[in-house]
Amino acid sequence: MHIAITGNIGAGKTTLAGLLAKHYGWEVLYEAVEDNPYLADFYDDMPRWAFNLQIFFLNSRFAQMRRVLAIAGEGSTSVIQDRTIYEDAAIFARNLHVMGTMSERDYHTYRNLFDNMMSLVRPPDLMIYLRADLPKLRRQIQKRDRSFEQAISDDYLGSLNQLYEAFIGSYQIGDLLIIDVNQLDYTERPADFAEIIRRIDARLAISPRSSR
Numbered sequence: 001m002h003i004a005i006t007g008n009i010g011a012g013k014t015t016l017a018g019l020l021a022k023h024y025g026w027e028v029l030y031e032a033v034e035d036n037p038y039l040a041d042f043y044d045d046m047p048r049w050a051f052n053l054q055i056f057f058l059n060s061r062f063a064q065m066r067r068v069l070a071i072a073g074e075g076s077t078s079v080i081q082d083r084t085i086y087e088d089a090a091i092f093a094r095n096l097h098v099m100g101t102m103s104e105r106d107y108h109t110y111r112n113l114f115d116n117m118m119s120l121v122r123p124p125d126l127m128i129y130l131r132a133d134l135p136k137l138r139r140q141i142q143k144r145d146r147s148f149e150q151a152i153s154d155d156y157l158g159s160l161n162q163l164y165e166a167f168i169g170s171y172q173i174g175d176l177l178i179i180d181v182n183q184l185d186y187t188e189r190p191a192d193f194a195e196i197i198r199r200i201d202a203r204l205a206i207s208p209r210s211s212r
């Protein structure tokens with residue numbers, strides 16, 4: 001089974017993916033951050049590095065999809081993914097294009113590549129969306145204190161949030177669980193984590209592909 005966590009920068013996907021992997025014994029696939037050769041440069045000069053970064057993420061997410069398919073083929077374990085390939089195109093690349101940061105021809109090339117890849121990608125069995133407002137995202141970004149993320153503007157975060165809501169509002173290719181994390185703290189409050197587990201358990205129990 002393939003579970004994925006989706007949500008804006010600082011929503012808490014990485015932490016939750018780790019906790020769920022530990023709880024359920026799932027394999028976890030994280031996003032490339034520390035070993036990402038473009039991320040810091042991108043936040044410093046978005047127009048210069050937007051296309052390079054999107055190609056890097058697309059390739060790394062496609063490699064993850066191949067791993068997901070391999071695991072599904074083995075049939076032994078489930079896998080949880082920290083962010084999906086859909087978000088790269090529908091949210092991040094689209095946002096850069098709409099902002100005028102990525103040129104028309106770069107976006108066109110990117111979309112063609114993405115559409116080609118889509119023929120080989122299948123959606124997760126369960127998508128978990130972590131919904132968070134700007135103040136919550138901002139607090140978490142400050143808390144983890146990655147120097148290159150401190151310059152992220154409210155405009156950038158806000159327009160990503162709008163695209164996330166649009167993406168989730170029209171998401172129909174698989175099962176979807178929406179968790180509002182604004183008032184939750186699942187690292188510090190066991191009851192909050194237990195409530196998330198209860199909701200995921202309920203969803204997996206009715207999922208047609210829930211053989212773990």
Ligand SMILES: Nc1ncnc2c1ncn2[C@@H]1O[C@H](COP(=O)(O)OP(=O)(O)OP(=O)(O)O)[C@@H](O)[C@H]1O
Binds near residue numbers: 012033057140149
């Ligand atoms: N396609 C993309 N385009 C631009 N930036 C991206 C893209 N995918 C990921 N990123 C950025 O890469 C970094 C990933 O960091 P990380 O894995 O910690 O996740 P995150 O998005 O901050 O979420 P969370 O706090 O929920 O784990 C963030 O700065 C994120 O915005």
